[in-house]
Each structure stands twice: as structure tokens, then as C-alpha cells.
Amino acid sequence: MTGTTLDTTVPYLNIADPSFSITSDVVHEARERSWYARTNYGIAVLRYDEVSKLLKHPKVRQGSIAWPAHNGITEGPFVDWWNSWILNKEGEEHHRLRRLMNPAFSPKLIARMVPRFQALATELIDNFAEPDRCEFVSEFAEPYAARVIAILLGLPESEWPIIARESATLGLAMGVTFRQELPKIEQALFTLYDYVDELIADRRRNERDDFVTRLVQASRDTDKLSEQELRDGLVLLIFGGFDTTRNQLGLAMQTFTRHPDQWRLLAERPELGRNAVEEVMRVNPTVRWVTREAVEDFTFQDLEIKAGTTIHLFNESAGTDPRVFGEPSFDITAQRPPHFGFGGGAHHCLGHFVARTDMSEALPLLAKRLRDPRILEGAEWLPDSGNTGPVRLPIGFTPGS
Numbered sequence: 001m002t003g004t005t006l007d008t009t010v011p012y013l014n015i016a017d018p019s020f021s022i023t024s025d026v027v028h029e030a031r032e033r034s035w036y037a038r039t040n041y042g043i044a045v046l047r048y049d050e051v052s053k054l055l056k057h058p059k060v061r062q063g064s065i066a067w068p069a070h071n072g073i074t075e076g077p078f079v080d081w082w083n084s085w086i087l088n089k090e091g092e093e094h095h096r097l098r099r100l101m102n103p104a105f106s107p108k109l110i111a112r113m114v115p116r117f118q119a120l121a122t123e124l125i126d127n128f129a130e131p132d133r134c135e136f137v138s139e140f141a142e143p144y145a146a147r148v149i150a151i152l153l154g155l156p157e158s159e160w161p162i163i164a165r166e167s168a169t170l171g172l173a174m175g176v177t178f179r180q181e182l183p184k185i186e187q188a189l190f191t192l193y194d195y196v197d198e199l200i201a202d203r204r205r206n207e208r209d210d211f212v213t214r215l216v217q218a219s220r221d222t223d224k225l226s227e228q229e230l231r232d233g234l235v236l237l238i239f240g241g242f243d244t245t246r247n248q249l250g251l252a253m254q255t256f257t258r259h260p261d262q263w264r265l266l267a268e269r270p271e272l273g274r275n276a277v278e279e280v281m282r283v284n285p286t287v288r289w290v291t292r293e294a295v296e297d298f299t300f301q302d303l304e305i306k307a308g309t310t311i312h313l314f315n316e317s318a319g320t321d322p323r324v325f326g327e328p329s330f331d332i333t334a335q336r337p338p339h340f341g342f343g344g345g346a347h348h349c350l351g352h353f354v355a356r357t358d359m360s361e362a363l364p365l366l367a368k369r370l371r372d373p374r375i376l377e378g379a380e381w382l383p384d385s386g387n388t389g390p391v392r393l394p395i396g397f398t399p400g401s
Helices: 025-033 048-055 064-070 077-084 091-105 107-111 114-126 136-153 157-174 178-205 211-218 227-257 260-268 270-283 315-319 352-369
Strands: 036-039 042-045 060-062 133-135 289-294 298-300 303-305 310-314 370-375 390-392 394-399
Touching: 025 315, 042 048, 048 289, 048 298, 048 310, 048 315, 060 064, 064 077, 064 157, 064 289, 077 178, 077 227, 091 107, 091 211, 091 227, 107 352, 114 136, 114 352, 133 136, 136 157, 136 211, 136 227, 136 352, 136 390, 157 178, 157 227, 178 211, 178 227, 211 227, 227 260, 227 270, 227 352, 227 370, 227 390, 260 270, 260 352, 260 370, 270 315, 270 352, 310 315, 352 370
Parallel strands: 042 310
Antiparallel strands: 036 042, 060 289, 133 394, 289 310, 298 303, 370 394
């Protein structure tokens, strides 16, 4: 952060502390004192209305573009890929990529995959090693997320462990060991490039009515995706689609174990699956904060924000803001204002419909088959900041039919 003058009477959050939790009482108490908090990395925005406005503010840009440089990595294949992300593009360049890529994310195309998603969820539950317990990440969330990506891209589902392994390795770039892990991360990137190169070549030879063909065809028009934009976009889809779905499914199970009445309701009313996804992402999103950066000086709510200031928009704090949502509650029948789990504004997640669809099919089937779930000893979690979720999540349950 550079230069922003902050009121020293507002709360301070040490978000670099390994024990810091973004969903803690400390954060919620800070939200009651002020709409923002000071941090070691700029400001944290804590309330719903302010998060909503700053996500769309014309004087901020996506804040993650500088992450490699913050870790001393300024060139090489990973940096080139990172800089290519539609998430890290602004203005007309960003709008152009969205225009070209949007047709591939057709709701009609994704809806055709719903029976396959349902069959996949059922298959995974049927194959649990034990009848009344599972390790939810390795036995369900990870294979489900990876195989959904395989289905979407037309890859053999049997190759899901490779998708999972290489995506997880690529995800090390989001952590504090980024620099040390760079050779391993770049090797994973090369492996995924090999995958998408074969996919692109195949669809050029054999067109199908599917997701990849639509992206390949988008590269043939007058205003077209370059070959590298096509490769980079497909690798991003594999990585992003796997990581967020795996984590969010684990967080959903955590949330529902705290609200068993809502889990029973979901089993009885599977049509509430889509609303259940929205409610889980409101109170327990895997993307704990969205980062923006001020591109020029501006004043917001009487706070002078200087160019270069990092602005962290806290999703869970905004999604549970009592000014908007009242007393803390979790109700999958409620109609709520939109959450920010998929970002917002120009950078709203391009693949949100895929994620919403696959999770809204999985959760009711899980609710029907895993009655009275409870988290068992041995659960391990990623830090409660940035992007989070379970590493291991042993769950005991009463088998349902």
C-alpha cells in the first residue's frame, strides 16, 4: 500500500499472522466499529454495501496481477500465464476476452450435463470405502471436481487424478512457498498445456457441439482468440474450476454439519440445491477475500485512497453483515441479496454457471445419502484467509438410500 492516510481510531487487523482468521469474532467486531479496517497490506472492507460499491468502482482494478512480483518472480512461463488471465485484464482487453469466451459457457450446454453430474455424484457415494464414514475430500470433493472438468472438456474421466494433481500443484502459487515451489509449479503448467494442446488439435480435426469446440471456433472469427489466449484460457479453466469446486464442497459440508435441520430439509426438497449453494457461499465462501488496487487517487466514504492502495474486500464479513442480513442465520429457503463468492462487477467469475450447476446437483444427493453428518477427528484445513477449504475432512454419517 502506498500513501493512503488512515484514521488510527479504526480497527487494525494483522492479516499476515498465521493464526489470523477472516471469519473470526475479531473481524466481526471490527465490522461493527467501522466499514473498513487497517491491515499490513492496505485496507480491508468489511460491510456489504461498501464491498458492493468498491467491486464496481471505476478507479480500482483487479489486485492479484502483482502477486508474482511480490514474491520476486518477474518473468518466465508462469508469469506469462498469470498475466494472461482474463481476471488480470482490464478495460477493452478484458471485455474482448469475455465476449469471445462467453458463448462457450452457454447455460443450455451446461444444462445438458446435469444427468451426468448426478450419475457421477451417485457413483462416488456408492464407492465409499466404508458404509457409514468417508474422507470427504479424497473420496468425493476431489474426484467430483476433477471429473466435472473432464466431462466439460471431453477428456477421459479416468485421467481425473492427473487433473487433480497438476491443478493442486499449480495452486501452490497462491501460497507463501510460491518462490520455492516454482520449478514444480511450472512443470505442472507444462503438463496442463500438453493436455489442452491435444484438446485443441482434436477439436480442429473433429468438431463437436461442446465447450472446447466453441472456444476453438471463437478463435476463427475476425475478432479472435489467439492461439496462446486459447491455451491459457483452457489451463485457467482446468485449474480454477477444480480448485474452487473442491474447496467449496468441503466448506458446504462443514456448514451443514452446523445446521442439521437444513441438511434434512435439502434431502427432502432437492429442488433447493441451487439456493443451498448460494446460502453456503454467502456464509462460508472458499474465496475469503477479493483484492482490488486503486489505479488513481479517489475519495470513498470520506476516506482518501491513494493510487496503489491494496483493497481487500472480505466476502464472509460482507455476506453476514447484520445491516443487510439481520441476525446470523442459515436458511436455504431464504431469498438473499447476491453474495460475492464469484466476485462482482466486470470481473464476475466467467465459469460461475458451471460451478453453480455441478454443486447444486451434488449437494441434494449427498443430503439424501449422508444422513446426520458429523465431522470426525483428523480434519485438516487450509489457513482461513485468501482461498480456503479442507485438506482432509473425515465425516461420519447414517447411510440413506
